Amino acid sequence: MSLITEPKKSDTKKTSDEDDPECVWRIYSVLSYFIVLVIIGLPIWWYTTRVYRASLPLDEMFDITLKNTTDKEYGIPLSLEYDVLISIVNPEPSSLKIDLKGQDMEDYLQPFLSKLSPIADFTVKSQWLYHVELGAVPRKMYDHFAIMEEQLPHIISPLEKKLWSHLSPRPCLNLVLYFPQCRAPLHIYNMKNERLITNAMLSPRWGGIYILNSDKPSCEAKVFKPDIEEIVNTFIAQLQILFKIKGTSKDDVYELKLRKTQDMLESTKRTLKSLAQLLSEINSIVISDDVAQKINVAVENKDLTEKYLNEDNIDLALKHAKIAFEKSEEAFSDPSLLALLYFPDDQKYAVYIPLFLPVMIPVLMSLITIRKWFFNRGIDVKVKSE
Secondary structure: OOOOOOOOHHHHHHHHHHHOOOHHHHHHHHHHHHHHHHHHHHHHHHHHHOOOEOOOOHHHHHOOOOOOOOOOOOOOOOOOEEEEEEEEEEOOOOOOEEOOOHHHHHHHHHHHHHHOOOOOEEEEEEEEEEOOOOOOOOEEOOOOEEEEHHHHHHHHHHHHOOOOHHHOOOOEEEEEEEOOOOOOOEEEEOOOOOEOOOOEEEEOOOEEEEEOOOOHHHHHHOEEOOOHHHHHHHHHHHHHHHHOOOOOOHHHHHHHHHHHHHHHHHHHHHHHHHHHHHHHHOOOOOEOHHHHHHHHHHHHHHHHHHHHHHOOOHHHHHHHHHHHHHHHHHHHOOHHHHOOOOOOHHHHHHHHHHHHHHHHHHHHHHHHHHHHHHHHHHHHHHHHHO
16 A cells, blocks of 8 residues: 655645746746836836925025005005006097197106106106096086096096006006086086195096196187196196105105115015915925026015115115015016916826826736745745755
8 A cells, every 4th residue: 555645835836836937037027017117117207297396495485574564545556667657638629729749748747757766767658538528427516517536436437448558567657637628617626525726636556637627718719728837747746645755855755765665675575475375385386496596586685675774775775675576576476386286286196096006006916926926935945944
């Protein structure tokens, strides 16, 4: 009677390995897939799909302290350039000719604006408007018509459609000279129902309107030659109220430069802090080298502005405040910040996971099989050695 011994598992595994000489190559193949997809592919995918962000002084931007400011009644938008648009309105040119040149008004206005040139650059232009009526309905008085100050918005709205100020990228200061019809002289009344001597109105952050009635001889001759100095002086008074200055003396200009320096400094601080908060909350915003350079320049000039303000060097403080204000605004409104705003990380994963997952599942399952193979092979070696 012969004894039949059952072969050991190690002998069976060894026979299986010897019968399948391509087993090692399959293992190498799976490992190569794993190396290419996981060790090499995933880092490259992560690096090429990441949002580029240049280095920024975020800590310094977050530490900026802002003042509590409120909107003021009068004022103009903060800018380094302004358009001054003189609009001469003649609603009925056939019955009354106005002997006035817009270029002369521009020339008369330039000396005043040159005194304000340290804070901004001014471009003066003029235009004529014909057959344009006031949007507000005046009230009939004894020998004239009256329009109230609260009707000013109804006057501006129809004029805005005719002005080219909305075509300019710079803030525009509108100076409107309106000549009423001879048969309907027009005067402005205030809230107390009192007739204004200046016959002019001012709109915050927009400009002013001056209503100039023609005299009786001019109406009879159908030609009216207004006093250009009186007109320009009225416009200068309106601009002084908008810029909050009493005159053009050295002290007045100094106060204006100091106020504008402080305003631009505060605007720069608000912009930089808002930008830091925005970049920290939205990770998909791209920060290019150009934007980073503008921000760094703005931060540097902000510090210099504060330094020269403490030293009471208003000219250098104003110079650096302009640079800081300009660069901060350019950085905040740079189009590249919105390049990947609508492609956040969760959408990136939603796009690429369906591509990687079907390939990774067989590779991971093969790795589990290879791990079992190495584990069993280690047990066989251990049994042999014993």
